[in-house]
Amino acid sequence: MKFERFSSQAVFLNRENIDTDQIIPARFLKVTEKVGLGSALFADWRSDPAFVLNTPDAANAKILVSGANFGCGSSREHAVWALCGFGFRAVIAPSFADIFRQNALKNGLLPIVVNAPTIAMLPANAHFTVDLLDQTLSVDGDSRILFPIDSFSKTCLLEGLDELGYILKHEAAIAAFEKAGTRA
Amino acid sequence: MPPKTLYDKIWDAHLVTPETDAPAILYIDLHLVHEVTTPQAFEGLRRRGLKVRRTDRTIATMDHSIPTISRSLSSVDAQAADQVRRLESNCIEFGVRLFGMDDRRQGIVHVIGPELGLTQPGQTIVCGDSHTSTHGALGALAFGIGTTEVEQVLASQCLLSRKSKNFAVQFDGALSPGVTAKDMVLALIGQIGTGGGTAHVLEYQGSAIRSLDMESRMTICNMSIEAGARAGLVAPDDTTFQYVAGREFAPKAEAWDRALAKWKTLPGDEAAVYDRTVRIDVSTLEPVITFGTNPGMSIPITGRVPDPANTADSGARARLEGALKYMALKPGQQLLGHPVNVVFIGSCTNSRLSDLRSAAGVMRGRKVNPAVRVLVVPGSQEVKRQAEAEGLDRIFKEAGAQWREPGCSMCIAMNGDQLEPGESSVSTSNRNFEGRQGRNGRTFLASPLTAAATAIEGHIADVRTLGGF
Numbered sequence: 001m002k003f004e005r006f007s008s009q010a011v012f013l014n015r016e017n018i019d020t021d022q023i024i025p026a027r028f029l030k031v032t033e034k035v036g037l038g039s040a041l042f043a044d045w046r047s048d049p050a051f052v053l054n055t056p057d058a059a060n061a062k063i064l065v066s067g068a069n070f071g072c073g074s075s076r077e078h079a080v081w082a083l084c085g086f087g088f089r090a091v092i093a094p095s096f097a098d099i100f101r102q103n104a105l106k107n108g109l110l111p112i113v114v115n116a117p118t119i120a121m122l123p124a125n126a127h128f129t130v131d132l133l134d135q136t137l138s139v140d141g142d143s144r145i146l147f148p149i150d151s152f153s154k155t156c157l158l159e160g161l162d163e164l165g166y167i168l169k170h171e172a173a174i175a176a177f178e179k180a181g182t183r184a
Numbered sequence: 185m186p187p188k189t190l191y192d193k194i195w196d197a198h199l200v201t202p203e204t205d206a207p208a209i210l211y212i213d214l215h216l217v218h219e220v221t222t223p224q225a226f227e228g229l230r231r232r233g234l235k236v237r238r239t240d241r242t243i244a245t246m247d248h249s250i251p252t253i254s255r256s257l258s259s260v261d262a263q264a265a266d267q268v269r270r271l272e273s274n275c276i277e278f279g280v281r282l283f284g285m286d287d288r289r290q291g292i293v294h295v296i297g298p299e300l301g302l303t304q305p306g307q308t309i310v311c312g313d314s315h316t317s318t319h320g321a322l323g324a325l326a327f328g329i330g331t332t333e334v335e336q337v338l339a340s341q342c343l344l345s346r347k348s349k350n351f352a353v354q355f356d357g358a359l360s361p362g363v364t365a366k367d368m369v370l371a372l373i374g375q376i377g378t379g380g381g382t383a384h385v386l387e388y389q390g391s392a393i394r395s396l397d398m399e400s401r402m403t404i405c406n407m408s409i410e411a412g413a414r415a416g417l418v419a420p421d422d423t424t425f426q427y428v429a430g431r432e433f434a435p436k437a438e439a440w441d442r443a444l445a446k447w448k449t450l451p452g453d454e455a456a457v458y459d460r461t462v463r464i465d466v467s468t469l470e471p472v473i474t475f476g477t478n479p480g481m482s483i484p485i486t487g488r489v490p491d492p493a494n495t496a497d498s499g500a501r502a503r504l505e506g507a508l509k510y511m512a513l514k515p516g517q518q519l520l521g522h523p524v525n526v527v528f529i530g531s532c533t534n535s536r537l538s539d540l541r542s543a544a545g546v547m548r549g550r551k552v553n554p555a556v557r558v559l560v561v562p563g564s565q566e567v568k569r570q571a572e573a574e575g576l577d578r579i580f581k582e583a584g585a586q587w588r589e590p591g592c593s594m595c596i597a598m599n600g601d602q603l604e605p606g607e608s609s610v611s612t613s614n615r616n617f618e619g620r621q622g623r624n625g626r627t628f629l630a631s632p633l634t635a636a637a638t639a640i641e642g643h644i645a646d647v648r649t650l651g652g653f
Binding site for chain 1: 200201205206207209211220221223224227228232248249261263264266267270312313314316328329330331332333335336339340341342344346348378379382383409412414478499503506596597598615617618619620623624
């Protein structure tokens with residue numbers, strides 16, 4: 001699936017170190033499918049009716065804004081599947097945990113790194129536009145914020161490139177590596 | 185040639201293609217597979233019509249959602265049982281070797297890898313589990329991956345990867361009695377924070393690491409991920425080689441001599457440069473225990489819970505207030521004497537024979553406080569057999585603790601072993617996140633010694649006042 005420019009409101013979670021046990025508690029990991037996990041997203045926090053994901057606006061939001069070190073903890077890709085299942089296409093945070101970031105990119109969920117002071121100034125009810133080609137986040141059609149992404153990940157997302165397909169194109173190199181070592 | 189670290193050497197030796205604008209293609213020597221993070225990966229292979237490329241480098245077991253009361257799947261819910269059966273059928277279909285529930289080699293993946301000699305110095309090892317960092321204790325580059333990556337490794341034995349930075353963690357000095365590897369790593373995470381190691385590979389060095397046995401090194405490497413680092417490493421030495429020698433899958437005879445010669449070249453060069461270094465003097469460490477809702481929120485066992493009012497930064501203050509509220513603790517209070525409902529001794533962090541020996545030493549001839557439910561869950565069938573051969577199971581049972589079958593159990597609370605809402609535990613596991621051990625459960629992370637002392641006293645206790653270690 002190709003990653004295209006989109007606009008949406010955002011949901012704000014003003015909290016650092018949001019771990020994968022919060023994003024999807026372990027009791028939801030007994031599934032054998034990737035789909036249908038949107039309802040498990042932040043399941044424990046959502047038991048509070050006032051939690052931001054329970055507000056009507058959240059249902060249409062495609063962007064989640066968080067504090068630093070988002071997605072720390074386990075390697076469960078279910079965390080990303082749950083975010084995607086709920087309808088999120090991007091997470092904005094000052095930093096991401098390494099494994100979460102990798103998992104997100106592999107599922108078309110864009111991790112957008114924006115520094116904490118800039119995040120603090122994002123208006124809550126604004127309309128955000130995410131443009132991966134330009135690597136910009138714009139707020140109400142204005143004040144474009146540039147965000148970084150490595151060129152490989154960017155190309156994979158924009159062209160919907162399949163990573164496994166990319167690896168398997170290097171079959172000759174893999175076979176040569178196995179032959180050269182004692183790995184054959 | 186520029187001097188290299190241990191990590192640099194392992195990385196370079198596994199490059200199928202180097203890192204450019206594109207990530208490197210890294211060859212994986214050993215892929216460990218379990219029931220929770222793989223069904224979707226096998227399904228992906230099926231959909232693409234692909235095979236497992238190297239069934240000889242892929243090993244499966246079940247650990248996360250299996251029962252520990254017995255080996256009967258009737259004691260877990262239908263969904264968990266289905267996931268276990270799915271792993272069994274996937275392994276048959278794709279020809280993957282499985283150490284099933286009744287196999288003498290079954291256990292927590294990060295316990296059986298080293299125990300069986302599958303884990304060897306200089307290897308690259310991955311598993312769909314963040315605590316794969318454990319295997320770094322043997323000088324292997326080992327890290328957790330997501331399910332999409334599991335599929336990629338199954339199909340290609342390779343992974344797209346970018347090189348991390350080198351982070352030296354220097355532990356010097358001698359540990360005081362009652363202070364363990366668990367306390368060392370909790371102290372480290374408390375110092376650098378849960379994101380302190382992000383984008384780095386930690387290499388644990390120094391006299392305090394050299395003098396640790398292999399199982400203690402595993403405890404430390406296991407929790408590298410709790411500092412944000414995907415991998416942690418200890419350079420292999422004679423302690424490592426002696427540990428690996430003679431194990432089921434370790435090289436034998438001439439193959440051993442060749443392997444040993446190679447392993448001896450792995451330690452980092454004298455002049456190797458690290459992007460970051462921290463030093464910790466372990467001689468001043470007390471037993472460490474967490475008070476909050478991430479593994480970085482810890483205090484010495486005799487210390488007091490921090491007061492948010494003394495925290496200048498508003499974000500940090502809010503985090504601390506939130507954690508204390510969740511944990512039902514008051515600012516400035518001591519944890520010693522704080523009552524708990526459950527003590528859990530187990531997990532890939534602390535379920536090995538030496539962990540059980542130290543807990544049993546404290547519990548020998550004593551009784552568990554009747555207010556506390558105590559679960560002792562060995563990390564593998566082999567650990568269980570050895571513990572029983574030494575009579576450790578009798579010590580636990582006579583004290584009033586439950587002696588279980590191997591598995592992840594209450595570390596991740598997927599199999600019914602869990603805290604009830606509002607209950608609290610002292611746990612030898614690795615994560616104290618909200619709800620980790622059961623919804624609205626509260627977790628205090630500590631060493632097996634502290635856990636055993638707490639089991640006896642019925643409240644958080646300092647093992648140094650009890651003795652038995």
